[in-house]
Amino acid sequence: MSTAEKAVEGRRRSIDWGKIGWAIMLILAILAILLPIYIMIKTSLADRASIVTGGLYPEPLWPFAPNFDQFGVLLGKGDFIAAGLTSLLVAVLSVAVALLLGVPAAFTLARYKFPGIGTLALVIIGIRLFPDIASAIPVAELFLKPPLIYIPPLIQVALAHALLSAPYVVYICQGVFATIPKDLEEQAYVMGASRLRSFVSVVLPVALPGMAAAAIYTFLLSWNEFIYAYYLLFQSTETTLPVYMLRLLTWTPQRNYLAALAVVLSLPVILFTFLVQRYMIAGMTAGAVK
Amino acid sequence: MARVKFENVTKRFGDVTAVGNVNLDIADGEFVCFVGPSGCGKTTCLRMVAGLEEISDGQLFIGEKFANYIPSKDRGIAMVFQSYALFPHMTVEANVSFGLKIKKVPAAERREKIDWALELVDLEGLGDRRPRELSGGQRQRVALARALVLSPEVLLLDEPLSNLDAKLRLKMRTELKRIHKTIKATVIYVTHDQVEAMTLSDRIAVMDAGKLMQAGHPLEVYAHPNSLFVAGFIGSPPINFLDARLEERDGKLFVVTPDFSLGLPEDKAATARAWSGGPKVILGIRPQDIYETAHAPALPWTDNAVRATVDVMEPLGDAVVATVIAGQQVFQVTLPPETEAKPDQPVDLVMDLDHLHLFDPQTEEALF
Numbered sequence: 001m002s003t004a005e006k007a008v009e010g011r012r013r014s015i016d017w018g019k020i021g022w023a024i025m026l027i028l029a030i031l032a033i034l035l036p037i038y039i040m041i042k043t044s045l046a047d048r049a050s051i052v053t054g055g056l057y058p059e060p061l062w063p064f065a066p067n068f069d070q071f072g073v074l075l076g077k078g079d080f081i082a083a084g085l086t087s088l089l090v091a092v093l094s095v096a097v098a099l100l101l102g103v104p105a106a107f108t109l110a111r112y113k114f115p116g117i118g119t120l121a122l123v124i125i126g127i128r129l130f131p132d133i134a135s136a137i138p139v140a141e142l143f144l145k146p147p148l149i150y151i152p153p154l155i156q157v158a159l160a161h162a163l164l165s166a167p168y169v170v171y172i173c174q175g176v177f178a179t180i181p182k183d184l185e186e187q188a189y190v191m192g193a194s195r196l197r198s199f200v201s202v203v204l205p206v207a208l209p210g211m212a213a214a215a216i217y218t219f220l221l222s223w224n225e226f227i228y229a230y231y232l233l234f235q236s237t238e239t240t241l242p243v244y245m246l247r248l249l250t251w252t253p254q255r256n257y258l259a260a261l262a263v264v265l266s267l268p269v270i271l272f273t274f275l276v277q278r279y280m281i282a283g284m285t286a287g288a289v290k
Numbered sequence: 291m292a293r294v295k296f297e298n299v300t301k302r303f304g305d306v307t308a309v310g311n312v313n314l315d316i317a318d319g320e321f322v323c324f325v326g327p328s329g330c331g332k333t334t335c336l337r338m339v340a341g342l343e344e345i346s347d348g349q350l351f352i353g354e355k356f357a358n359y360i361p362s363k364d365r366g367i368a369m370v371f372q373s374y375a376l377f378p379h380m381t382v383e384a385n386v387s388f389g390l391k392i393k394k395v396p397a398a399e400r401r402e403k404i405d406w407a408l409e410l411v412d413l414e415g416l417g418d419r420r421p422r423e424l425s426g427g428q429r430q431r432v433a434l435a436r437a438l439v440l441s442p443e444v445l446l447l448d449e450p451l452s453n454l455d456a457k458l459r460l461k462m463r464t465e466l467k468r469i470h471k472t473i474k475a476t477v478i479y480v481t482h483d484q485v486e487a488m489t490l491s492d493r494i495a496v497m498d499a500g501k502l503m504q505a506g507h508p509l510e511v512y513a514h515p516n517s518l519f520v521a522g523f524i525g526s527p528p529i530n531f532l533d534a535r536l537e538e539r540d541g542k543l544f545v546v547t548p549d550f551s552l553g554l555p556e557d558k559a560a561t562a563r564a565w566s567g568g569p570k571v572i573l574g575i576r577p578q579d580i581y582e583t584a585h586a587p588a589l590p591w592t593d594n595a596v597r598a599t600v601d602v603m604e605p606l607g608d609a610v611v612a613t614v615i616a617g618q619q620v621f622q623v624t625l626p627p628e629t630e631a632k633p634d635q636p637v638d639l640v641m642d643l644d645h646l647h648l649f650d651p652q653t654e655e656a657l658f
Binding site: 181183184186187188189190191192193197201202205206 | 340341342362363367368369371373375377378379388389392393440
C-alpha cells in the first residue's frame with residue numbers, strides 16, 4: 001500500500017498509537033511531579049492516627065482528621081523563625097553580591113571586544129557545569145582558612161551563594177545589555193555624560209526588568225541552597241532553613257511535623273514564583289532574543 | 291555657528307577604508323547634506339565630526355580648532371540619531387533636559403531653554419509624556435528639541451526623516467528648513483534620499499564608496515555633474531545613459547548611437563575634440579531635457595531629432611514618464627500631461643543639446 005493509503009487506513013481504524021503513547025508519558029510525568037507534593041501536603045495536615053498505622057490498616061488517601069496543629073507548633077518555635085530570618089538575610093545578601101559582581105561583568109562582555117572575550121564568557125558560564133557537591137568541599141576549605149575564615153559565617157554563605165548564581169546573572173544580564181541599543185549610550189556620551197553616569201542614568205533603568213529576573217533567580221537559589229550552607233555552617237549555631245530541616249531529622253520527629261516544615265519551606269518559593277514568573281520569562285527571553 | 295573643515299580625512303576599519311581622503315570646507319551656518327547610497331561613508335563622516343569615531347588620517351577642524359582629539363562634549367555639537375535614541379524611561383522633559391543637567395545649567399535657565407525648544411518643534415504641553423506614548427513624528431521632534439536645547443554650533447542629523455511616513459517626511463522637511471533659519475547653526479545632514487538632499491541643502495556632498503565625488507549647490511550638481519555616478523544618482527527620474535561614439539562629419543562633431551545621431555553645438559564640440567580619449571563615449575541626457583517635437587520649446591539646433599516608439603507610460607499627475615525605444619536604445623522621457631503619445635505608437639522627439647552630458651567610459655568623468 002502507498003503511504004497515503006496506509007494513512008487513510010490508519011485513520012479508519014481511528015486508534016492513534018503515537019498520541020496514546022505521548023498521553024501516557026505525560027500522565028506519568030505529571031504524577032511523578034505532583035505525587036510528592038500531594039504526599040507532603042497531606043502528611044502535613046495529618047493527625048496521628050493517619051500516619052501511625054502500626055501496619056493494621058493502609059494509610060488513608062486523605063487524613064482522617066486534617067488539622068493545622070503541626071503548623072502551629074512549627075511557627076511557635078523560636079529557632080524556626082530564627083532560621084527563616086537567617087535564610088532571608090543570606091538570600092538578600094547573596095543577591096546584592098551577585099549583582100554587584102555580575103552586572104558590570106555582563107556589561108563589559110556585552111559592549112567590549114578584545115581577544116579572548118568569547119572564551120572568557122564561556123568560562124564564566126562553564127563554572128555552572130561543575131556539580132555543586134564536588135565543589136562544596138574545596139570551597140568550604142577555602143573559607144576555613146585565613147584570610148576568609150575571619151569573615152562571619154553567614155556572610156561566607158552569602159558569598160558562596162553569590163558564587164553559584166553569578167554566572168547566571170552574567171549570562172542573563174549580558175543578553176539584556178546586548179538588546180539595549182548602543183545609540184542610547186552614544187547619545188549620552190555626545191551630550192557629555194561620563195561612562196559611569198551614562199551607565200547608571202541611561203542603561204541601568206532600561207535593563208531593570210532583566211536584572212530583576214536575575215535577582216529573583218539568585219534569591220531562590222540561595223533560599224533553597226543546602227550543600228554550601230551545610231558545610232559552611234557546620235560549626236556555627238546559626239542555620240538557614242534547609243540546614244535547619246536536616247538538623248531536625250537527626251532526632252526523627254514525627255512525619256507530619258516534618259511535612260509541615262517542608263510545606264512552610266516551599267510555600268514562599270511557590271508563591272513568589274507565581275507572582276514574578278512574568279518577569280522571569282521576560283527576563284530570560286530578553287537575554288535570548290537579540 | 292562654526293565652520294567645519296575636512297582636510298584629507300580618512301577612516302579605516304582594519305583593512306577597509308570606509309572614508310578616503312575627504313576634503314570639504316563647510317561655512318558657518320551652512321546646511322550641507324551628505325548624500326549617497328548605503329555604505330558610502332556618509333554616516334561615518336558624521337560620526338567623525340561627532341567624535342564617535344576616531345579619525346585614521348587627516349585633520350578635522352570645528353570652528354578654528356583642530357578637533358581630531360577633542361572629546362565630543364567639548365566640540366559644541368549636538369547629534370540626532372536615526373533611531374532618535376530617546377531615553378525610554380524618562381519623560382520628554384527629562385530627555386530634553388538631560389544635556390543641560392550634565393552641563394550644570396541652573397534650573398531657571400533650564401526651564402527657559404526647555405520651553406523654548408519644545409515650542410520651536412511644536413511639542414508644547416507634551417513634557418510629561420514618555421517616548422512610548424508618542425507617535426513617530428513626535429519622537430523625532432523630541433530628539434530634535436533635545437539637540438537644539440544645547441544651542442550647538444554644529445547640528446548633526448543622521449537620516450532623521452527616514453523612519454517617518456511620506457507625508458510626515460515632507461512636512462518635517464519644511465519644518466527643518468524653518469528651524470535652520472531660526473537657529474542659524476551649521477547643519478550636517480546625512481541622507482540616502484537625493485530629493486531630500488536637493489530640497490534641504492545649501493550645498494550637497496555626494497559620496498560613493500568612501501569618496502567625496504562632488505560637492506556644490508544642488509542645482510549646480512544637478513546641471514553639471516562631474517561623474518557618471520553623480521549624474522546617475524542625482525535627479526528623478528534618473529538620467530539616461532547610452533553608449534555612443536564620436537564621429538566627425540563635414541566639420542561637425544556628432545555623437546552617434548546605432549540608431550540616431552546628435553550634432554554637438556560648437557562649444558561642446560570643442561571640449562570633446564580637446565579630450566584625449568574616444569571615440570567611445572557615454573551619452574547622458576535627463577528625461578526632462580527630451581521633448582516631443584510638437585510640444586518642444588524653440589531649440590536652436592538641428593541634428594537633435596530622434597524618432598522612437600513608446601513602450602510604457604507612467605502618469606505622475608504633472609507629467610508623464612514615458613519609456614521609449616529607438617532601435618536598440620531604450621530611454622526615458624518626461625512628457626507633459628496633455629501629450630497625445632500612446633504606448634506602441636511612434637513619437638517624434640528632440641533633445642535639448644545644451645543639457646547633454648558626455649562621460650569618459652574609462653574614468654567615468656564628465657567631459658561636460
